[in-house]
Amino acid sequence: MERYSRQIAFPCVGKDGQAKLGESKVTVVGCGALGTVAAELLVRGGVGSVQIVDRDIVELSNLQRQFLYTERDAAERLPKALALAAHLKAINSSVEIHPVVTELTGSKAVSLLRGSTVVLDATDNYVTRFTINDACLELKLPWVYGGALGSRGMTATFQDHGACFRCLFSELPALGAGDSCELEGVLASATAIVAALQVAAVMKLIIEPNTMQGCALEFDVWKGSFHTIPLERDDRCPACKEGQRLFLADDGLSQTSFVCGRNSVLVRAGCAELDLAKLARVLAAKGLEVRQTKFSLRVEALEREIVLFADGRALVNGTSDAQEARRVCNAVLGS
Template identity: 40%
Template sequence: MSDMNRYHRQMLFQGIGQEGQAQLLSKHVLIIGCGALGSSSAEILIRAGVGKITIIDRDYVEWTNLQRQHLFTEEDVHEQTPKAIAAARKLKKINSGINIHAVVMDATVENLTSYVQNADIVIDATDNFDTRFLINDLAHKYRKPWIFGACVGSSGMTFTIIPGQTPCLDCLLKVTPMFGATCDAVGVIGPAVQMVVTHQTTEALKLLVEAKSKINSKLIIFDLWNNHYQTIDVSRAKRANCSSCGVEPTYPSLTYHGRTKTEVLCGRDTVQIRGKQYSLKMLESKLTQYGEVQANPFLVSVDIDEKRLVFFQDGRTFVHGTHSIEDAKKLYYQIVG
């Protein structure tokens, strides 16, 4: 058990108190994505004394992350450390009494289901709507509250989704336009990230200590640079015939059988290929014929001409330097056979 004195100031806060702190220490939060939103959310919740945090992320630390993604350092970039692993190492130094589970993997139905089932709440820290729709369906199927969050430029939005009570993400999209631009296209500033994180983690704390009357039922949208802030009542957006949260849900994201094995990562000039799992040691040896190889216990990478291939332990490969799935697959199969 952690030394409770470290939470003294938090327990003085009437909304949490000693009873709320005990609840926090007994709860499990699943954070999907460990970039800007995920790393900051994890740090706040670890410091707050949430008993168990599971962090899932498929990526590794790069230079462009350091401007806004907390917990990461230049050393992580040089070592190509997976984000979930890098975050967990730092978080352990912040609060050694907390159970931190770092998972390096892509979020798919097959590997995400059990994590959602075993969590008390889910925090969305992803950068694409395919994964968010997956979270939405899993959360509703297993009756888990989840907190949507997104930011780009100086703008952001958040919404707390409670199965059976609030509109789901699919309902929300029917009435509210979402960001069309991406961070890679128009950039993002750190304060916008932190504003989203502030709302997400505050809502998480309310849910975890069961302060139901304090949950924010409105969609929050802001633009810090242009001094805009609004809350929108979206309660009427909930649809009885919604395929995710309606009377007879079919959970389309869970039953879709045509999931792609390749995809272009949002704005990254990178293609991800989900392939066969290979021994990293074998790949490290094989790749030396193509160029200088970098390796750690989680991945192996090599630069070939103007492209970089990164092979992960779970069978995924990033092909950087192209947005052509055909070109990426051609290079991939040239190497792995």
């Protein structure tokens, strides 16, 4: 207990709170800028069991903001979950660390998150967050959202009785918005604060489970601003009110297509990379109206608008029917 003496001296934790932390299991989804910091704080703080989930490998460009990883991890191209687990074990050998090298998708999400006390979202995309939301609603688990971009950050806590993530975002945001750190950049100060706020929320959910307010925190480290936004449950929420669990389905169509809202569908065109410049020339030659930006291609076809991304995703606007969206994609892309 000497290890945790400073934390126990804080009256809101105390010996009882420390014991509750030791009996808890926290799953951290994503081992990037948020996940590495969050996992380190949880392990140093004496959470009994920490599960870390990530499918990526360590790269040199990660080291600016993803704590604990070393140049050797990047040179050896180690899976993030395994590299992080090794560092965490060296920090606190009394904590059980469970690394899982995978992507949290479909029904796998429920089996991976089952048994957790709290789930911490450290992902960088909305599809995975929607999946966490569906799985946590299904398992009645609280989870803590976190996101950062540029100098800004945001966290929010979702619990069984309050608003869920889809009450806030009923539709997937415009594609690319979820993973644009590559484009807009991000400060490690912002990601580290988000992770620290998330861990404080996780600890409070474990120690004082019924006292958490349903609210979001938003800040900007460059402007020095910080504020709280109340979260309100949406009476028409497809997930927590209507019971829809769209992101937990394992059938082929839902794995490749997501209904993003009332009027758009995300289609994943497999894992193939799209050569946008070449595709733009081909589609223009077919007489289609094409607008190209550096990162996407907009095509007007069959009374729909399709936004194509280089990683093979396509957003079809003008329909909420997944099969219709796939048919339009196939017609335009010829596959």
